[in-house]
Amino acid sequence: MVAASGSGSRDGWSSRTAFVLAAIGSAVGLGNLVRFPAEAAQNGGGAFVVFYIACIVLIGLPVLLSETLIGRHGQSSATVSVRRMAEQSGAPKAWEGIAALGVLGSTMILAFYCVIGGWVVNYIWLFFNDLIQSGVMGGALPGMSGEDIAAIFPSLLEDGMTMSVLDLIFLGLTFYFVARGVSSGIEVMATWLMPAFFILLLGITVYGAFGGAFSETLTYLFTFDFSKLTGPVMLAAVGQAFFSLSLGMAGMITYGSYVGRNVNLAGTSAIIASADTAVALIAGLCIFPIVLAAGLSTDGGLGLMFDTLPHAFQSMPAGSLVGLAFFIMVGFAALTSSVALMEVPTAWAMEKFQARRLPCATIIGLIVLVLGTLSAYSLNTLSGFHPLGFIPLFEGQGIFDVLDGMTAKLLMPIGALLICIFVGWVADPKLIDDENGLTGALHLFWRFLVRYLCPVALAAILVVGLFPDLVSA
Ligand code: PHE
Numbered sequence: 001m002v003a004a005s006g007s008g009s010r011d012g013w014s015s016r017t018a019f020v021l022a023a024i025g026s027a028v029g030l031g032n033l034v035r036f037p038a039e040a041a042q043n044g045g046g047a048f049v050v051f052y053i054a055c056i057v058l059i060g061l062p063v064l065l066s067e068t069l070i071g072r073h074g075q076s077s078a079t080v081s082v083r084r085m086a087e088q089s090g091a092p093k094a095w096e097g098i099a100a101l102g103v104l105g106s107t108m109i110l111a112f113y114c115v116i117g118g119w120v121v122n123y124i125w126l127f128f129n130d131l132i133q134s135g136v137m138g139g140a141l142p143g144m145s146g147e148d149i150a151a152i153f154p155s156l157l158e159d160g161m162t163m164s165v166l167d168l169i170f171l172g173l174t175f176y177f178v179a180r181g182v183s184s185g186i187e188v189m190a191t192w193l194m195p196a197f198f199i200l201l202l203g204i205t206v207y208g209a210f211g212g213a214f215s216e217t218l219t220y221l222f223t224f225d226f227s228k229l230t231g232p233v234m235l236a237a238v239g240q241a242f243f244s245l246s247l248g249m250a251g252m253i254t255y256g257s258y259v260g261r262n263v264n265l266a267g268t269s270a271i272i273a274s275a276d277t278a279v280a281l282i283a284g285l286c287i288f289p290i291v292l293a294a295g296l297s298t299d300g301g302l303g304l305m306f307d308t309l310p311h312a313f314q315s316m317p318a319g320s321l322v323g324l325a326f327f328i329m330v331g332f333a334a335l336t337s338s339v340a341l342m343e344v345p346t347a348w349a350m351e352k353f354q355a356r357r358l359p360c361a362t363i364i365g366l367i368v369l370v371l372g373t374l375s376a377y378s379l380n381t382l383s384g385f386h387p388l389g390f391i392p393l394f395e396g397q398g399i400f401d402v403l404d405g406m407t408a409k410l411l412m413p414i415g416a417l418l419i420c421i422f423v424g425w426v427a428d429p430k431l432i433d434d435e436n437g438l439t440g441a442l443h444l445f446w447r448f449l450v451r452y453l454c455p456v457a458l459a460a461i462l463v464v465g466l467f468p469d470l471v472s473a
Contacts, residue, residue, distance in 0.1 A: 010075065011182040012258035018187045019259050020268055023068075025190040025336030026251055027276040028197070030116050031244040033330050034305050036280040037287050039240050041298045044228030045220050048237050049284070051229060055241040056277050059457060062449040063247050063416045065269040066423040069435035071256025072265060077351035078102055078250035078344060081257055082422070089428035098418045099348075102250025105411040106344035107364065109249065111371035112403045113341060114174065117334045118166025118376075119306055120327055122156060127313075127324035140319030141310065149314060153307040163376035168369060174338040175365045178346055179358050182258050186339050193332040200329035201279065204322060205286040213292035214285075220298070221284050235465020238458070239408035244276055246340060248415030249407070254344045264437040266446075279333075290316070305330070342368070375400040393466060409465065417458040424451035 013019040040048045074081020078099035086095040127140065134142050141149060156162065177185040208214075242248045259265070287309065291298055294312040298304065309326070313319040342364065349360035378385065378398030387402055388394035393409065394402050423432060424447070438446050463470070 010258075012260070013187055014183050016260075016263045016268065018183075018191060019255070019263065020271055021194045022187055022190040022336070022340070023246075023252065023255050023268070023272045024275045025194050025333075026246045026255060026340030027244060027272055027337075028194075028279045029333045029337030030113060030120075030330070031240070031337070032276065032280040033283045033287075033333055034116065034302060035243060036240060037284050038301045038304050039236055040221065040284060041304060042301060043233045043236050044225060046223040047225050047228035048233055049221050049281075050224045051234060052237040052241055052280075053277065055238050056245070056273055058449060059238065059416070059454045060241045060245045060247060061269060061273045062446055062454055063242070063419055064245055064252055064273055065266055065436060065446070066419050066450060067247060067250075067252035068256030068259065068265050068269060069432065070419075070423070070427075071253040072259045072261070072263075073431060073435050074253075075257050077257070077347045078253040079348060080351055081253055085427050085431060086422075088431060089426060091426045095422055095426065098415060098422060099250045099253060101411060101415050101418075102248065102253070103345050103348045105249040105407050105415065106251060106341045107368060108371070108403045108411075109407050110174075110338060110341040110345075110368050112375045112400050113334070113338050114171040114368065114372050115163060115167045115376050115400065116302070117170035117174075117331070117338055118163055118168075119156065120331045120334055121166050121169055122162070123306065123310070123327040124324065124331055126152070126310075127320055127327060131320040131324050134320055136318055136321050138319070139315055139317065140313040140323045142314075144314070146311065149310050150307065152310060153303055156306075157379045160373075160377040160380050163379070164373045167372045167376055170334075170338070171365060171369055171372065173335060174342050175361055177335075177339050178342045179361045181357060182343075186343060189339065190336050193336055197329055197332045197336075200325055200332075201282060201286065204326055204329065205282055207322060208286050208289045213289050216292050217285060217288040220288060220292070221281075231461075231464030231468045234461050235409055235413070238413055238461050238465075242412040242416055243408045244280060245273060246337070248412035248419065249341075250344050250348075250415075251340050254347050255340065257347075265435060266437040266442070371399075371403070375403060413458055413462050417455055417462070420450050420454040420458065424455065 013022065070085055071078065071081050074084045076084065079096040082099045083093045083096040086093050130140055134140070177189045179185065246252055256265070287304065288298060290312040291304065291308050294315055296308045296311055310323065313323040316322055342361065345364045346357065346361045349355065349364060350357055353360070374382065378400045383398050385399070386394070386397055387399060389396065394405060397405065433443070436443070436446065
Protein backbone atom coordinates (compact mmCIF):
# COMPACT_ATOMS: atom_id res chain seq x y z
CA MET A 1 0.00 0.00 0.00
CA VAL A 2 1.30 3.44 -0.89
CA ALA A 3 1.34 6.26 1.64
CA ALA A 4 -1.84 8.27 1.71
CA SER A 5 0.48 11.28 1.45
CA GLY A 6 0.89 10.78 -2.25
CA SER A 7 4.69 10.71 -1.98
CA GLY A 8 5.25 8.36 -4.90
CA SER A 9 6.06 4.78 -4.12
CA ARG A 10 7.03 5.18 -0.48
CA ASP A 11 5.41 2.69 1.86
CA GLY A 12 3.11 4.18 4.52
CA TRP A 13 0.04 3.75 6.75
CA SER A 14 -3.10 2.99 4.83
CA SER A 15 -5.32 5.06 7.14
CA ARG A 16 -5.39 7.35 10.15
CA THR A 17 -6.56 4.48 12.33
CA ALA A 18 -3.62 2.38 11.21
CA PHE A 19 -1.23 5.14 12.23
CA VAL A 20 -2.92 5.67 15.59
CA LEU A 21 -2.87 1.95 16.37
CA ALA A 22 0.74 1.53 15.29
CA ALA A 23 1.83 4.59 17.28
CA ILE A 24 -0.06 3.41 20.35
CA GLY A 25 1.55 0.03 19.73
CA SER A 26 4.95 1.68 19.73
CA ALA A 27 4.20 3.64 22.89
CA VAL A 28 2.50 0.92 24.89
CA GLY A 29 5.04 -1.71 25.77
CA LEU A 30 7.34 -3.08 28.40
CA GLY A 31 7.81 0.55 29.45
CA ASN A 32 4.20 0.74 30.64
CA LEU A 33 3.82 -2.75 31.97
CA VAL A 34 7.20 -3.54 33.47
CA ARG A 35 9.17 -0.34 33.78
CA PHE A 36 6.42 2.01 34.99
CA PRO A 37 5.27 -0.04 38.00
CA ALA A 38 8.89 -0.84 38.89
CA GLU A 39 10.02 2.78 38.65
CA ALA A 40 6.98 3.98 40.59
CA ALA A 41 7.67 1.49 43.35
CA GLN A 42 11.36 2.38 43.53
CA ASN A 43 10.83 6.12 43.39
CA GLY A 44 8.32 6.82 46.09
CA GLY A 45 4.93 5.71 44.65
CA GLY A 46 2.61 8.69 44.40
CA ALA A 47 5.31 11.38 44.16
CA PHE A 48 6.66 9.69 41.08
CA VAL A 49 3.26 8.98 39.53
CA VAL A 50 1.89 12.51 39.89
CA PHE A 51 5.08 14.07 38.56
CA TYR A 52 5.10 11.51 35.75
CA ILE A 53 1.61 12.54 34.63
CA ALA A 54 2.63 16.21 34.67
CA CYS A 55 5.65 15.32 32.52
CA ILE A 56 3.46 13.52 30.00
CA VAL A 57 1.04 16.41 29.60
CA LEU A 58 3.43 19.35 29.72
CA ILE A 59 6.55 17.89 28.11
CA GLY A 60 5.74 14.54 26.50
CA LEU A 61 2.72 15.67 24.48
CA PRO A 62 4.41 18.74 22.93
CA VAL A 63 7.48 16.68 22.06
CA LEU A 64 5.30 13.93 20.57
CA LEU A 65 3.59 16.47 18.33
CA SER A 66 6.97 17.98 17.42
CA GLU A 67 8.40 14.64 16.39
CA THR A 68 5.44 13.48 14.33
CA LEU A 69 5.25 16.80 12.53
CA ILE A 70 8.94 16.73 11.60
CA GLY A 71 8.42 13.24 10.21
CA ARG A 72 5.31 14.04 8.26
CA HIS A 73 6.91 17.13 6.79
CA GLY A 74 10.03 15.23 5.78
CA GLN A 75 8.36 12.05 4.44
CA SER A 76 11.68 10.28 4.75
CA SER A 77 13.95 8.58 7.28
CA ALA A 78 14.37 10.44 10.57
CA THR A 79 17.71 12.01 9.71
CA VAL A 80 16.61 13.20 6.28
CA SER A 81 13.34 14.55 7.69
CA VAL A 82 15.18 16.70 10.22
CA ARG A 83 17.73 17.78 7.62
CA ARG A 84 14.99 18.77 5.19
CA MET A 85 13.26 20.95 7.74
CA ALA A 86 16.58 22.49 8.80
CA GLU A 87 17.54 23.33 5.24
CA GLN A 88 14.14 24.82 4.43
CA SER A 89 14.51 26.98 7.53
CA GLY A 90 18.00 28.17 6.57
CA ALA A 91 19.58 26.29 9.49
CA PRO A 92 22.67 24.07 9.35
CA LYS A 93 21.92 20.54 8.26
CA ALA A 94 23.97 19.33 11.23
CA TRP A 95 20.64 19.36 13.09
CA GLU A 96 20.07 15.96 11.60
CA GLY A 97 22.42 14.82 14.36
CA ILE A 98 19.38 14.77 16.70
CA ALA A 99 17.88 12.02 14.62
CA ALA A 100 21.21 10.22 14.27
CA LEU A 101 21.34 10.12 18.04
CA GLY A 102 17.87 8.56 17.94
CA VAL A 103 18.87 5.94 15.41
CA LEU A 104 21.70 4.92 17.69
CA GLY A 105 19.54 5.06 20.81
CA SER A 106 16.73 2.99 19.28
CA THR A 107 19.22 0.30 18.37
CA MET A 108 20.57 0.30 21.92
CA ILE A 109 17.10 0.05 23.45
CA LEU A 110 16.11 -2.70 21.04
CA ALA A 111 19.06 -4.77 22.25
CA PHE A 112 18.01 -5.01 25.89
CA TYR A 113 14.30 -4.78 25.03
CA CYS A 114 14.47 -8.05 23.13
CA VAL A 115 16.19 -9.69 26.09
CA ILE A 116 13.22 -8.74 28.27
CA GLY A 117 10.91 -9.79 25.44
CA GLY A 118 12.66 -13.15 25.67
CA TRP A 119 11.84 -13.38 29.38
CA VAL A 120 8.20 -12.82 28.46
CA VAL A 121 8.39 -15.69 25.97
CA ASN A 122 9.80 -17.85 28.76
CA TYR A 123 6.83 -17.08 31.03
CA ILE A 124 4.30 -17.62 28.26
CA TRP A 125 5.81 -21.07 27.83
CA LEU A 126 5.84 -21.67 31.57
CA PHE A 127 2.17 -20.83 32.09
CA PHE A 128 1.13 -22.56 28.88
CA ASN A 129 2.63 -25.81 30.12
CA ASP A 130 1.19 -25.21 33.53
CA LEU A 131 -2.28 -24.71 32.11
CA ILE A 132 -2.05 -27.94 30.14
CA GLN A 133 -0.88 -29.86 33.19
CA SER A 134 -2.91 -28.37 35.99
CA GLY A 135 -6.11 -27.41 34.17
CA VAL A 136 -8.07 -24.20 34.17
CA MET A 137 -9.63 -23.86 37.57
CA GLY A 138 -6.89 -24.19 40.16
CA GLY A 139 -4.09 -21.79 41.07
CA ALA A 140 -0.96 -21.70 38.98
CA LEU A 141 2.14 -23.87 39.46
CA PRO A 142 0.46 -26.22 41.96
CA GLY A 143 3.39 -28.49 42.64
CA MET A 144 5.81 -25.72 43.45
CA SER A 145 6.78 -24.39 46.86
CA GLY A 146 7.32 -20.69 47.50
CA GLU A 147 11.06 -21.19 47.19
CA ASP A 148 10.69 -23.03 43.89
CA ILE A 149 8.75 -20.13 42.45
CA ALA A 150 11.19 -17.63 43.90
CA ALA A 151 13.98 -19.46 42.08
CA ILE A 152 12.44 -19.22 38.59
CA PHE A 153 13.49 -15.68 37.76
CA PRO A 154 16.97 -15.70 39.34
CA SER A 155 17.81 -18.96 37.63
CA LEU A 156 16.70 -17.54 34.29
CA LEU A 157 18.94 -14.51 34.89
CA GLU A 158 21.82 -16.85 35.68
CA ASP A 159 21.38 -18.70 32.41
CA GLY A 160 22.97 -16.61 29.66
CA MET A 161 22.48 -19.31 27.04
CA THR A 162 18.71 -19.67 27.55
CA MET A 163 18.28 -15.92 27.64
CA SER A 164 20.21 -15.55 24.39
CA VAL A 165 18.03 -18.15 22.66
CA LEU A 166 14.86 -16.48 23.95
CA ASP A 167 16.26 -13.13 22.83
CA LEU A 168 16.77 -14.59 19.37
CA ILE A 169 13.17 -15.82 19.25
CA PHE A 170 11.76 -12.45 20.20
CA LEU A 171 14.11 -10.57 17.87
CA GLY A 172 13.21 -13.01 15.09
CA LEU A 173 9.51 -12.18 15.47
CA THR A 174 10.32 -8.48 15.44
CA PHE A 175 12.45 -8.91 12.34
CA TYR A 176 9.68 -10.79 10.54
CA PHE A 177 7.22 -7.91 10.79
CA VAL A 178 9.75 -5.18 10.06
CA ALA A 179 11.03 -7.06 7.02
CA ARG A 180 7.48 -7.23 5.61
CA GLY A 181 7.28 -3.45 5.53
CA VAL A 182 5.15 -0.67 6.98
CA SER A 183 1.71 -1.37 5.57
CA SER A 184 1.88 -5.13 5.16
CA GLY A 185 3.98 -5.90 8.24
CA ILE A 186 3.91 -3.35 11.05
CA GLU A 187 0.41 -2.08 10.35
CA VAL A 188 -1.19 -5.48 9.99
CA MET A 189 0.40 -6.61 13.23
CA ALA A 190 -0.68 -3.52 15.16
CA THR A 191 -4.27 -3.68 13.94
CA TRP A 192 -4.60 -7.23 15.25
CA LEU A 193 -2.51 -7.13 18.38
CA MET A 194 -3.51 -3.80 19.87
CA PRO A 195 -7.24 -4.51 20.14
CA ALA A 196 -6.39 -7.96 21.54
CA PHE A 197 -4.06 -6.31 24.01
CA PHE A 198 -6.75 -3.93 25.28
CA ILE A 199 -9.28 -6.73 25.72
CA LEU A 200 -6.81 -8.78 27.76
CA LEU A 201 -5.75 -5.79 29.84
CA LEU A 202 -9.32 -4.90 30.75
CA GLY A 203 -10.20 -8.49 31.57
CA ILE A 204 -7.27 -8.96 33.89
CA THR A 205 -7.75 -5.59 35.57
CA VAL A 206 -11.40 -6.27 36.30
CA TYR A 207 -10.44 -9.66 37.65
CA GLY A 208 -7.76 -8.09 39.88
CA ALA A 209 -10.12 -5.38 41.06
CA PHE A 210 -12.49 -7.98 42.48
CA GLY A 211 -9.93 -10.11 44.16
CA GLY A 212 -7.17 -7.69 44.98
CA ALA A 213 -6.26 -4.90 47.35
CA PHE A 214 -7.70 -2.18 45.16
CA SER A 215 -8.09 0.66 47.64
CA GLU A 216 -4.63 0.06 49.07
CA THR A 217 -3.30 0.34 45.55
CA LEU A 218 -5.04 3.66 44.96
CA THR A 219 -3.45 5.08 48.10
CA TYR A 220 -0.09 3.68 47.15
CA LEU A 221 -0.12 5.02 43.60
CA PHE A 222 -1.69 8.42 44.10
CA THR A 223 -0.62 9.78 47.48
CA PHE A 224 1.63 12.67 46.63
CA ASP A 225 4.44 13.06 49.14
CA PHE A 226 6.36 16.14 48.13
CA SER A 227 9.41 15.27 50.21
CA LYS A 228 10.01 12.24 48.03
CA LEU A 229 10.29 14.33 44.88
CA THR A 230 14.09 14.56 44.63
CA GLY A 231 16.20 15.34 41.55
CA PRO A 232 16.85 11.71 40.67
CA VAL A 233 13.14 10.89 41.12
CA MET A 234 12.23 13.70 38.73
CA LEU A 235 14.79 12.53 36.18
CA ALA A 236 13.50 9.00 36.51
CA ALA A 237 9.93 10.24 35.92
CA VAL A 238 10.84 12.32 32.90
CA GLY A 239 12.97 9.50 31.48
CA GLN A 240 10.08 7.12 32.02
CA ALA A 241 7.64 9.52 30.33
CA PHE A 242 9.84 9.67 27.22
CA PHE A 243 10.55 5.98 27.25
CA SER A 244 6.86 5.26 27.49
CA LEU A 245 5.87 7.64 24.69
CA SER A 246 8.79 6.43 22.53
CA LEU A 247 10.22 9.95 22.35
CA GLY A 248 13.65 11.42 21.82
CA MET A 249 14.74 8.36 19.87
CA ALA A 250 13.48 9.33 16.41
CA GLY A 251 10.77 6.68 16.65
CA MET A 252 7.85 9.03 16.32
CA ILE A 253 9.66 11.00 13.58
CA THR A 254 9.90 7.75 11.65
CA TYR A 255 6.28 6.72 12.26
CA GLY A 256 5.19 10.30 11.52
CA SER A 257 6.89 10.11 8.13
CA TYR A 258 4.40 7.46 7.04
CA VAL A 259 1.38 9.64 7.86
CA GLY A 260 -0.77 11.21 5.17
CA ARG A 261 -1.31 14.98 4.91
CA ASN A 262 -5.00 14.71 5.77
CA VAL A 263 -4.33 13.59 9.35
CA ASN A 264 -4.56 16.11 12.20
CA LEU A 265 -1.38 15.51 14.15
CA ALA A 266 -2.36 17.41 17.30
CA GLY A 267 -5.50 15.30 17.67
CA THR A 268 -3.74 12.02 17.07
CA SER A 269 -0.89 12.95 19.45
CA ALA A 270 -3.44 13.58 22.18
CA ILE A 271 -5.06 10.20 21.55
CA ILE A 272 -1.69 8.41 21.59
CA ALA A 273 -0.50 10.08 24.80
CA SER A 274 -3.82 9.47 26.58
CA ALA A 275 -3.91 5.82 25.60
CA ASP A 276 -0.31 5.32 26.68
CA THR A 277 -0.81 6.98 30.06
CA ALA A 278 -4.05 5.14 30.63
CA VAL A 279 -2.28 1.84 30.03
CA ALA A 280 0.57 2.69 32.42
CA LEU A 281 -1.93 3.59 35.15
CA ILE A 282 -4.09 0.57 34.44
CA ALA A 283 -0.95 -1.59 34.54
CA GLY A 284 -0.29 -0.19 38.00
CA LEU A 285 -3.90 -0.81 38.98
CA CYS A 286 -3.65 -4.28 37.52
CA ILE A 287 -0.36 -5.37 39.04
CA PHE A 288 -0.26 -3.80 42.49
CA PRO A 289 -3.59 -5.16 43.79
CA ILE A 290 -2.50 -8.67 42.88
CA VAL A 291 0.82 -8.13 44.61
CA LEU A 292 -0.54 -6.33 47.67
CA ALA A 293 -3.38 -8.81 48.13
CA ALA A 294 -0.87 -11.63 48.23
CA GLY A 295 1.04 -9.67 50.88
CA LEU A 296 4.14 -9.49 48.68
CA SER A 297 6.70 -6.72 48.46
CA THR A 298 6.30 -4.03 45.81
CA ASP A 299 9.92 -2.98 45.55
CA GLY A 300 11.32 -5.67 43.32
CA GLY A 301 12.26 -3.63 40.24
CA LEU A 302 11.84 -5.75 37.13
CA GLY A 303 11.35 -8.70 39.45
CA LEU A 304 7.93 -7.22 40.27
CA MET A 305 6.55 -8.76 37.13
CA PHE A 306 8.76 -11.77 36.67
CA ASP A 307 9.22 -12.77 40.28
CA THR A 308 6.40 -11.41 42.38
CA LEU A 309 3.45 -11.95 40.03
CA PRO A 310 3.99 -15.71 39.56
CA HIS A 311 3.70 -16.04 43.35
CA ALA A 312 0.46 -14.16 43.23
CA PHE A 313 -0.91 -16.25 40.35
CA GLN A 314 -0.36 -19.34 42.45
CA SER A 315 -2.90 -18.25 45.02
CA MET A 316 -5.50 -17.08 42.48
CA PRO A 317 -8.43 -19.05 41.16
CA ALA A 318 -7.70 -19.96 37.51
CA GLY A 319 -4.17 -18.73 38.14
CA SER A 320 -2.53 -20.54 35.22
CA LEU A 321 -5.04 -19.15 32.79
CA VAL A 322 -4.67 -15.62 34.17
CA GLY A 323 -0.89 -15.99 34.17
CA LEU A 324 -0.87 -17.17 30.57
CA ALA A 325 -3.25 -14.40 29.47
CA PHE A 326 -1.17 -11.86 31.34
CA PHE A 327 2.12 -12.76 29.72
CA ILE A 328 0.57 -13.06 26.26
CA MET A 329 -0.75 -9.55 26.75
CA VAL A 330 2.71 -8.33 27.76
CA GLY A 331 4.19 -10.10 24.75
CA PHE A 332 1.78 -8.36 22.35
CA ALA A 333 2.62 -4.96 23.81
CA ALA A 334 6.34 -5.67 23.69
CA LEU A 335 6.26 -6.81 20.08
CA THR A 336 4.46 -3.75 18.76
CA SER A 337 7.14 -1.64 20.48
CA SER A 338 10.17 -3.64 19.42
CA VAL A 339 8.96 -3.40 15.85
CA ALA A 340 8.87 0.39 16.20
CA LEU A 341 12.37 0.37 17.66
CA MET A 342 13.69 -1.71 14.78
CA GLU A 343 11.95 0.37 12.13
CA VAL A 344 13.99 3.46 13.09
CA PRO A 345 17.45 2.13 12.14
CA THR A 346 15.97 0.10 9.27
CA ALA A 347 14.35 3.14 7.65
CA TRP A 348 17.55 5.07 8.25
CA ALA A 349 19.74 2.42 6.60
CA MET A 350 17.37 2.03 3.62
CA GLU A 351 17.59 5.73 2.97
CA LYS A 352 21.28 6.12 3.69
CA PHE A 353 22.47 3.24 1.54
CA GLN A 354 19.60 3.35 -0.95
CA ALA A 355 19.10 -0.32 -0.17
CA ARG A 356 16.15 -2.65 0.09
CA ARG A 357 14.40 -3.35 3.37
CA LEU A 358 15.38 -6.97 3.80
CA PRO A 359 19.18 -6.59 3.79
CA CYS A 360 18.97 -3.50 6.00
CA ALA A 361 16.74 -5.20 8.56
CA THR A 362 18.98 -8.28 8.49
CA ILE A 363 22.17 -6.36 9.25
CA ILE A 364 20.49 -4.38 12.00
CA GLY A 365 19.06 -7.58 13.41
CA LEU A 366 22.54 -9.08 13.58
CA ILE A 367 24.00 -6.04 15.35
CA VAL A 368 21.14 -6.11 17.84
CA LEU A 369 21.59 -9.82 18.37
CA VAL A 370 25.24 -9.35 19.33
CA LEU A 371 24.41 -6.47 21.68
CA GLY A 372 21.48 -8.40 23.13
CA THR A 373 23.55 -11.51 23.76
CA LEU A 374 26.15 -9.38 25.52
CA SER A 375 23.36 -7.82 27.63
CA ALA A 376 22.03 -11.25 28.52
CA TYR A 377 25.45 -12.40 29.62
CA SER A 378 26.07 -9.13 31.48
CA LEU A 379 23.53 -10.38 34.04
CA ASN A 380 25.65 -13.43 34.85
CA THR A 381 29.01 -14.42 33.36
CA LEU A 382 29.94 -10.87 32.39
CA SER A 383 28.50 -9.20 35.49
CA GLY A 384 31.94 -7.97 36.56
CA PHE A 385 32.36 -6.03 33.32
CA HIS A 386 31.30 -2.40 33.82
CA PRO A 387 31.93 -0.68 30.50
CA LEU A 388 31.21 2.85 31.76
CA GLY A 389 32.10 2.24 35.41
CA PHE A 390 34.25 5.37 35.50
CA ILE A 391 31.14 7.56 35.12
CA PRO A 392 29.26 7.84 38.44
CA LEU A 393 25.81 7.39 36.81
CA PHE A 394 26.90 4.00 35.48
CA GLU A 395 29.08 2.86 38.34
CA GLY A 396 28.92 -0.87 38.94
CA GLN A 397 26.54 -1.42 36.00
CA GLY A 398 26.85 -4.11 33.35
CA ILE A 399 25.95 -3.70 29.66
CA PHE A 400 22.24 -4.37 30.18
CA ASP A 401 21.86 -1.60 32.77
CA VAL A 402 24.11 0.78 30.88
CA LEU A 403 22.01 0.44 27.72
CA ASP A 404 18.86 1.09 29.75
CA GLY A 405 20.19 3.97 31.87
CA MET A 406 22.09 5.60 29.05
CA THR A 407 19.03 5.75 26.80
CA ALA A 408 16.28 6.60 29.31
CA LYS A 409 18.22 8.95 31.56
CA LEU A 410 20.54 10.55 29.05
CA LEU A 411 19.85 10.13 25.35
CA MET A 412 16.06 10.45 25.50
CA PRO A 413 15.90 13.62 27.61
CA ILE A 414 18.77 15.17 25.63
CA GLY A 415 17.21 14.16 22.31
CA ALA A 416 13.87 15.63 23.41
CA LEU A 417 15.54 18.84 24.61
CA LEU A 418 17.18 19.27 21.20
CA ILE A 419 13.88 18.53 19.43
CA CYS A 420 12.21 21.32 21.44
CA ILE A 421 14.98 23.77 20.60
CA PHE A 422 14.82 22.76 16.96
CA VAL A 423 11.04 23.02 16.62
CA GLY A 424 10.64 25.98 18.96
CA TRP A 425 13.54 28.17 17.89
CA VAL A 426 15.31 26.93 14.77
CA ALA A 427 12.67 25.69 12.35
CA ASP A 428 10.67 28.16 10.29
CA PRO A 429 7.40 28.69 12.23
CA LYS A 430 5.45 28.62 8.96
CA LEU A 431 6.52 25.04 8.31
CA ILE A 432 5.56 24.04 11.82
CA ASP A 433 2.20 25.80 11.76
CA ASP A 434 1.36 24.13 8.48
CA GLU A 435 1.75 20.72 10.04
CA ASN A 436 0.52 20.85 13.59
CA GLY A 437 -3.19 21.36 13.13
CA LEU A 438 -3.50 23.76 16.08
CA THR A 439 -5.19 27.14 16.09
CA GLY A 440 -5.97 29.96 18.52
CA ALA A 441 -5.14 29.69 22.19
CA LEU A 442 -4.08 26.05 21.98
CA HIS A 443 -1.56 26.97 19.34
CA LEU A 444 -0.12 29.75 21.51
CA PHE A 445 0.02 27.43 24.51
CA TRP A 446 1.83 24.80 22.47
CA ARG A 447 4.36 27.38 21.24
CA PHE A 448 4.93 28.43 24.84
CA LEU A 449 5.50 24.84 25.94
CA VAL A 450 7.89 23.96 23.12
CA ARG A 451 9.85 27.22 23.24
CA TYR A 452 10.09 27.84 26.95
CA LEU A 453 8.67 25.38 29.40
CA CYS A 454 9.90 22.11 27.89
CA PRO A 455 13.53 23.10 27.20
CA VAL A 456 13.93 24.84 30.55
CA ALA A 457 12.28 22.06 32.51
CA LEU A 458 14.25 19.39 30.66
CA ALA A 459 17.56 21.16 31.17
CA ALA A 460 16.79 21.67 34.87
CA ILE A 461 15.70 18.07 35.38
CA LEU A 462 18.81 16.81 33.60
CA VAL A 463 21.01 18.90 35.91
CA VAL A 464 19.30 17.92 39.17
CA GLY A 465 19.02 14.32 38.07
CA LEU A 466 22.60 13.91 36.96
CA PHE A 467 24.21 16.00 39.69
CA PRO A 468 22.01 15.62 42.77
CA ASP A 469 24.85 16.66 45.07
CA LEU A 470 25.17 19.97 43.30
CA VAL A 471 21.61 20.86 44.25
CA SER A 472 21.57 19.63 47.82
CA ALA A 473 24.99 21.20 48.57
N1 PHE B 1 7.53 3.06 24.39
C1 PHE B 1 8.02 1.73 24.45
C2 PHE B 1 7.59 1.12 25.78
O1 PHE B 1 6.97 1.77 26.57
C3 PHE B 1 9.51 1.65 24.28
C4 PHE B 1 10.01 2.38 23.09
C5 PHE B 1 10.91 3.40 23.25
C6 PHE B 1 9.55 2.08 21.81
C7 PHE B 1 11.36 4.14 22.17
C8 PHE B 1 9.99 2.80 20.71
C9 PHE B 1 10.90 3.82 20.88
O2 PHE B 1 7.85 -0.01 26.05
